[in-house]
Amino acid sequence: MSNRMLALMMGVVAFLILAVGVVFVIALAGGGNDDTTPASPGGSDRPRSSAGGICAGKSLIVPGSQPNTVLDPIQVVDVSTSEYVVEIFGGLVTLDPDLKVVGDIAESWEVSNGGRTYTFRLRDNVVFHTGNQRRVTAEDVKYSIERAADPANASPTVVAYLGNIVGLKDRFQGRAPSVSGVKVIDERTLQIDLLEPSDYFIFELTYPVSFVVDRQQIEADPRNWTRNPNGTGPFRLAEFKPAERIRLVKNSRYHLGAPKVDEVIFQLGGGSLLTQYQNDEIHLTPVPASLLDSILDGSNPLSKEYRSYRGLATFYFTLNPNKPPFDDPKVRQAFAMSIDRETINTVLLFDYYEVAGGIVPGAMPGRSSSVKTYPYDPQRAKQLLSESKYAASMPRIILTYAGSGAAPGDLLVAIQENWQKVLGVTVELQAIDSAAFLREQRQANFQIQSDGWSADYPDPENFLGKLFASDSPLNYTKYKNPEVDALLKQARVETNRERRYQLYAQAEQKIIDDATVIPTFWSVEHMLVKPCVQGLPDAPMTIPRYRYVEIKEP
């Protein structure tokens, strides 16, 4: 009995010591305030849940992703880096929320010489953020393109997007000291000559690789300038803590109109975004597929803050025509016709995606609705399989997808079941890490892969020409069809836009019919946005979007 009393007392004492100790340790830890991120501006601590906190200030807080590369326009290869680069830098032209090409540093341009020459007239009020706030001239644009083409800088995208400029490939391969096709006419006029006529070149210029950078800054600090990059975009980089946060502050001298918010804070740390959103710690959050159903439920107050819009990405399966059983087109078509995409999307995924009607996303300007994918037709699929040379003996089939070993998503499992049920074919799902996945892809060392592509600029060429022309450096699927090549080549130099779109539609239908690529779904963006965030554009791809945002109670 006395034992127990004593132990109880000891417990109490231990707790007291513990409490004091913890307070002490935390106080010590807080002593160095190097890690304490400043609370929301205005010095209030955390936003209270009245939503007054997060909606009272002028800083927009959004989830962000860790950039894969430095914040240098010529190194950008991924969406997560371009999200920041398009806000910090600017090029000759940019995209508005409707994906129309509009002037950025250029106020106007003319196309001449049968579509081979683009002449840009520059604005006279474009300045760099910092330094001496120099005015941007045609020399700066020329320097930026020259720098992108310099082999020493190893830009992964310059040949793919600017390779049509006269002399650019020569420069990149070290055969010329400069890019001869970029000419400064005078301070406000720049001329770019192309190897062949191109109507979509203007779209390619919206991709970061040709954005304007500050020569003085780069030459003064070639190694580290990207830590505090100087650009001409609507926002300036104010803070960058890897895997923690990126803070952009507004450029009040922005030539297309200053942003309405003071700053945008991107939280890179992750955490449970939906919970943070509900707790009024972030202004918006993407909705994961698993939660879509519960959020759309009318009784859930969050349903009022939900919005969705079509994206510019397509998911597809790539079938390797050099590996059995997919060397037989009948097997490929049978695989395409045995996926019941409508049922999977509506029943299993609560319409998280849109069933793909083609390779080019439905929201893409210039996409033709005449293009059709293989319909779900189990009868026909069975018949095709029985006519194929693998009817009697089907080899082992492995489908690879990029993943870190977690269970494959419901989607893949449902499609696997479709093939099993309709064709009686067992397809094994295998997750491999993304580096191995890409290597397997390049060496054409797979049978069937689950993959996707999202738009770099809003033109069908970005999907069809870049991915399926046999001479395109981005044709990682190694697709080759002479008829398609001829159509794509014709489309590439066609300067009449409508005519060009028609040629793409023909090429696209041929690619789909070949069934080495089976488009499955188009992406849809699902978001929750606080009502006080006004004017955020529903742009289906990465564009400078935060300058339109205003934080005010509706």
Next chain:
Amino acid sequence: MAPGLAGYIVRRLLWAIPVLFAISVIVFYMLRLAPGDPVDTLLGQRYQEEEAALIRKKYGYDRPIHVQYVKYMQNLLRGDLGISTRHQNFTVSEIILPKIWVSARLGFIALVISFFLGIAAGIYAALARGTFLDPLTISFWLAIDAVPIFVAIPFLQWLFAIKLDLVGLGWQGFTSANIILPILVLSLPGTAGIARFVRASVISVMKEDYVRTARAKGLPERIVVIRHIARNALLPLITIIGLSLPGVAGGSLIVEQLFGIPGIGAESFEAVLAPDFDVILALVLFGSVLFVLANILIDILYAVIDPRIRLGSQRG
């Protein structure tokens, strides 16, 4: 300092050098020979041989591995841990030091709490042996230990942040109340193991002759428990504390991911996937150094306590 101890420590430290060297060589070669390549990850679908070759050259991956290793070691001795390919143009030190510092402090606070609670609960259960309070105490901590953290975290977040609105969920540094939930999740599950260990240890000490002698002398129970039982029963804890120290700086992937804590756990995971050669190497070497040091520390403590160990080592 006890006689012979200084020589003992120096010998142990000297032994650590070849061990660390071997680790660095093995890990360096394993990373370079493994199929993963940071350039693949960097370029993604836009991979082309021409560009990839230029990038490999930039990072020096095109040279023979032993040349790369020598270069790496030269830089390391100058205090340069290299460049992270995942956070380009941030040095490895800039990436990992602040993150280790965050994880280590969190881990240390959690460790202190775990041991306090575990020791208190263990002694209490041992003294309450034979009553229902003993299994109740241990079961309580085991039950807490049994809840998977990926279940506990969302529940706690929902309860304390959304329902009760006591804390926020974003990372606000160590001075904000937001740190309470991660600390709880990191510290409470570990308590059960310590409690059971202490309980067993106390029970075995209670049977010792010197405890009976102390009681027979008529010493007050308080003195018996604190001076004779607890002191001897807690000695074996040195090993457990020592061995958990390296883990403290490692961070917890799941806790850091779910709370958005900029710690080293999440960073290590991402670095391995990338793969971010220099970051992985730095983390492995850092972990090895900690592990070696912790082991030396344990031995030293035992040597201080038990002269037989260091005298034996001198003869050996």
